[in-house]
Amino acid sequence: MNEEERRELADLLLPNITTTRDEIEARYPARKLKEGAKVTRFAPSPTGFMHIGNLESAFLDYIFAIQSDGYFYVRLEDTDQERYVEKADQLIQETLVNYGIMPNEGAFSSGEYGPYVQSKRQEIYQIYIKDLLIHGLAYPCFMSKEELQEIREGQELRKEAIGVYGHYAVDRDLSLEEIKKHLSQGDSYVIRIKSPGDMNKQVILHDLIKGDITLPENIIDEVIMKKDGLPTYHFAHVIDDHLMHTTVVIRGDEWIPSYPKHLQLCQILGFKTSKYAHYAPLTKKENGNVRKLSKRKDPEFSVSYYDEAGIPVEAVKLFLATIINTNFEEWYLQNSDKSYLDFPFSFKKMPTGGTLFDTEKLNNICRTYFSRLKAEEIYDDGLKFYQKYDEEFYQIMLANKEKVICFLDIERNGKRPRKDIATYKDIKKECSYIFSDLFYQDETSVREKEVDFDLLNQYMEVYSDSDSQDEWYQKIQLLASNHSYAKSVKEYKNTPDVYKGHIGDICEALRYVVTGKTQTPNLYDILKILGKDEIKKRINFYQK
């Protein structure tokens, strides 16, 4: 085809496109950036739900943009209309807001580089496609699914590279007449790029996380526009990241193999390429095998899981931070008063293999997180959780604010804050026994142990709610010696035969009779919260 024919073809295929490439380029001028500032983007597909990998990705984009004084924007990649799920974009937005990962611009706010939704950028993509058509760098391909399938099977059989390239690209040099004939028959078509690639050549990806990776040059005439007129991911992201002046593309490492395609598209289009940072997927160990976290098998894959499980967003972020840079954990231990944003995150410190998603670690981070909060803060946040997920307990908390805070405050302020709370759910679990209604209903409490009731009843005769902690302890000590229990564990250990048990045994008995649990914070404080009458009632209740 000569130039005139190519123009005719371009007008035939895209008659409505009249804007030129130069005009569109002028609409997206370069950003004014400080030295070293990064422009990143979170580019999810609205296909239903946010998973933890999405969140990690957004978190990375956010961190690196904010720490370099750059820009972080959100772009919705919705070019696959079949997978589009109603309201998925809303969910993405809510999650970002919930986690405080706020973009500077994008689909949920505004910005000068929009629209930030790919389906609304169809004209832009087609402007570039028309330009490629005019320059003979792309062509319409009329091959049917069956034909493509046949080619692939042949290639598999002969162990050749799979795809449309070389002599398999039969429509590459169709004449204008032949194309017109197809069109007049109403044949559907896609637009493919004319790959100038050489199978024997290699390209190097200078990955910010993984270092240099050598890959074979792309030889495939990749589809850039689908039959519905929308671009493929490969084409759309290259155009968008160019026009939106993205400096670093942060994405999952499943994209590494297609990097040569992206590089080639950039070269054909004459774009300067962004830098790339490919991070390793989150994995899970199962039966000794490592695998990617999956939607169907792993509830913790979905971000909503953390909300429902009562895991605070801050704890999830701290967890992600330790996954992103493992030296973060050590730093945070020494700088717990600082924000995670004060930590110098780096691409080079990111794990290159798969990262195991360790829920035990998360649990530990949660405990530490809660141990650093004030009782009032836990109360307020917990209240919000129960309002959403447990109306009954929400009402109880609301009606007993002081009591709950008083309970949460036990052993909280000091060098060794307690670590019994890992999730908002644990608030109920740990403090239900301070409420009579919940205590007597609770079927999980320990009520099988043998208890010396004489001793407990005698203790109640001397117990007073106004005792100081020392007085309280002295009374128990006295009780212990009167009943041949050792006054201290040490004493008991020295001569165990002399005693029935030691003071700890008495405390323990008292603990589970009164709370139904074997582990609680400071017993003295709990007894005080309950009050003498209630303690007596519970001892009687247990006795029966």
Place this chain on the structure above:
RNA sequence: GGUCUGUUGGUGAAGUGGCUUAACACACUGCCCUCUCAAGGCAGCAUUCACGGAUUCGAAUUCCGUACAGACUACCA
């Protein structure tokens, strides 16, 4: 099948040629302490970095091969 990536203790991992007798955290075990449990403190927990070879005075760190695992190989992203 092809291309690329990875493989360090019970777990997550640090580590890119000598300061590593392999950091740190979690888990586990023991001891101590405190009014019990928990928490906390202390100690223990890989003579060794998948395996085999090579380079080097010296390798977990570089190279080659083997094994295993993962990702990709769509008109999905």
